[in-house]
Amino acid sequence: MITRRLLIFLALGTSLFAGESKPNILFILTDDQGWPTLGCYGNKLIATPHLDRLATEGARFTAAYAMPQCTPTRAALFTGQHTARTGMWHVLTNPWYGYPWAPMREPTWREGLPRDWFTLPKGLRAAGYVTGTAGKWHLTADADGDYRALKPEAGDAFGFDFVAPRGDSQSAGDKQVDFLTDAAIGFIREQREKPWFFYLAHHTVHGPVLAPEALIARHRARGAPEKGSGNATFLAALEHLDNSVGRLMAALDELGLRERTLVVFMSDNGGVSRSYDPKPFTEGPGTDTQLHLANAEFPNAPLRGWKGSPYEGGIRVPCLVRWPGVVAAGRVVEAPAHVVDWLPTLLEVAGAKPAASHHLDGVSLAPLLRGSGEPAERSLIFHMPLYDLRWGATPCAVVRRGDWKLIEHFGDRFDAEGKYVSGPHVELFQLRDDLGETRDLAAREPARRQALLDELHAYLGSCGAEIPGANPHHEPARAFKETNEKPAFLR
Numbered sequence: 001m002i003t004r005r006l007l008i009f010l011a012l013g014t015s016l017f018a019g020e021s022k023p024n025i026l027f028i029l030t031d032d033q034g035w036p037t038l039g040c041y042g043n044k045l046i047a048t049p050h051l052d053r054l055a056t057e058g059a060r061f062t063a064a065y066a067m068p069q070c071t072p073t074r075a076a077l078f079t080g081q082h083t084a085r086t087g088m089w090h091v092l093t094n095p096w097y098g099y100p101w102a103p104m105r106e107p108t109w110r111e112g113l114p115r116d117w118f119t120l121p122k123g124l125r126a127a128g129y130v131t132g133t134a135g136k137w138h139l140t141a142d143a144d145g146d147y148r149a150l151k152p153e154a155g156d157a158f159g160f161d162f163v164a165p166r167g168d169s170q171s172a173g174d175k176q177v178d179f180l181t182d183a184a185i186g187f188i189r190e191q192r193e194k195p196w197f198f199y200l201a202h203h204t205v206h207g208p209v210l211a212p213e214a215l216i217a218r219h220r221a222r223g224a225p226e227k228g229s230g231n232a233t234f235l236a237a238l239e240h241l242d243n244s245v246g247r248l249m250a251a252l253d254e255l256g257l258r259e260r261t262l263v264v265f266m267s268d269n270g271g272v273s274r275s276y277d278p279k280p281f282t283e284g285p286g287t288d289t290q291l292h293l294a295n296a297e298f299p300n301a302p303l304r305g306w307k308g309s310p311y312e313g314g315i316r317v318p319c320l321v322r323w324p325g326v327v328a329a330g331r332v333v334e335a336p337a338h339v340v341d342w343l344p345t346l347l348e349v350a351g352a353k354p355a356a357s358h359h360l361d362g363v364s365l366a367p368l369l370r371g372s373g374e375p376a377e378r379s380l381i382f383h384m385p386l387y388d389l390r391w392g393a394t395p396c397a398v399v400r401r402g403d404w405k406l407i408e409h410f411g412d413r414f415d416a417e418g419k420y421v422s423g424p425h426v427e428l429f430q431l432r433d434d435l436g437e438t439r440d441l442a443a444r445e446p447a448r449r450q451a452l453l454d455e456l457h458a459y460l461g462s463c464g465a466e467i468p469g470a471n472p473h474h475e476p477a478r479a480f481k482e483t484n485e486k487p488a489f490l491r
Helices: 004-020 049-057 070-079 120-126 152-158 177-190 213-221 232-254 339-349 366-370 446-462
Strands: 024-030 059-065 130-135 196-201 261-267 275-277 292-295 316-322 331-333 379-384 396-401 404-409 412-414 420-422 425-430
Touching: 024 070, 024 177, 024 232, 024 339, 049 232, 049 261, 049 316, 070 120, 070 339, 120 130, 120 196, 120 339, 130 177, 177 196, 177 232, 213 232, 232 261, 261 339, 339 366, 379 446, 396 446, 404 446, 425 446
Parallel strands: 024 196, 024 261, 059 331, 130 196
Antiparallel strands: 059 316, 261 316, 275 292, 379 396, 396 404, 404 425, 412 420
16 A cells, blocks of 8 residues: 555655756757758668767657747747747847848848847746856847857856857867867856756857867768768768767766756758858849859758758757656657747746746746647747848748648748749748648648638737838849948938
């Protein structure tokens, strides 16, 4: 017979395993790493044993989503809000860049994360966590920090107790992989007696792709090409990244923190299976209507698209979660999850709450991680009202609900062959049976098409997001000329 004392013991044990003891949180975000780049996602070109081990010891998400470019994903992660709400759907650069004379008007975007906004590290710090970060920032382009890093003196304003120094150039050496990994391990070692949160934002495998020369030589000797898809440098960079994750996990083991640490690994957007040369479009009207391939790093098959794209290859990313005693080992999670979900998830497992005035678009995945339930069916939103010819991107938005995904091209697009097509267009795909988005069902499913369009427009309207219309400043002679000079009408 089970005694009352045993029942109490079991209840307490369940509570502790449910994360009530404030787990440490290590969030690793990589850059431009596509969905199929890991062995556990089907990659046969390079072994990734340390990351694959995270999958066997924890959970692998098969339908994890980010935004298709750097800044939008980071803003969504830090705020738990869709880019349509934050206005941070454009990559931040200094100097500014845009396509002000294109056929469709690019709405004005927010050019930096405000200091007074609620953020994930602020919420965790309020719950008693020591917070730290190292690596790519890309949420401001001002005195607080830039693409490369947040400045240590600005860390407190965004919720960080510790910010690693900038280090050497992220365009040289091993792209700071070892430096950033060392910074993370040093922080963990120093803070091991307290609950901590560390955000490790790697620059790799963003271009220019870099890796230790010895690893590159080994892949070259094995027959990997010098350039193009699956090239030796890219494979070496993946191996070097995988080794760094192995070092981090070994440090957690050495410090006795494995059982007390929740680890999340994901990428900020899809991989560069191709990028385009925009120059032919900048030379005058009618000179070209076809995108020309400039570069390829790693295949995204079976997904369609790449970084910057509204198709799955641009927004579906690898995502692994290890939380010993809570997340079942070897679990495969098919439920769709959006990057906006991580703020409410991590706050819940930490016993924290967002600011009362802070609107959340994401939902907590904590019950899903604990195996006690999945989120109710909901719509995942992606607002991308911009041009970026290096990715073949034109203003569009996406809504996924259940197995159905709708893409609305607001006024123009590049088709599957890279040819420019004028005019609005709507596509509808059923992802369960067509992961590669090869069959557009919009004409066959008019009721579903309209329902999803209505839902998308209702959401965009609810948060005041501007839907692009015809550009009153359109100039055919320089329609697709990318400029670093912000015109007066946009200031």
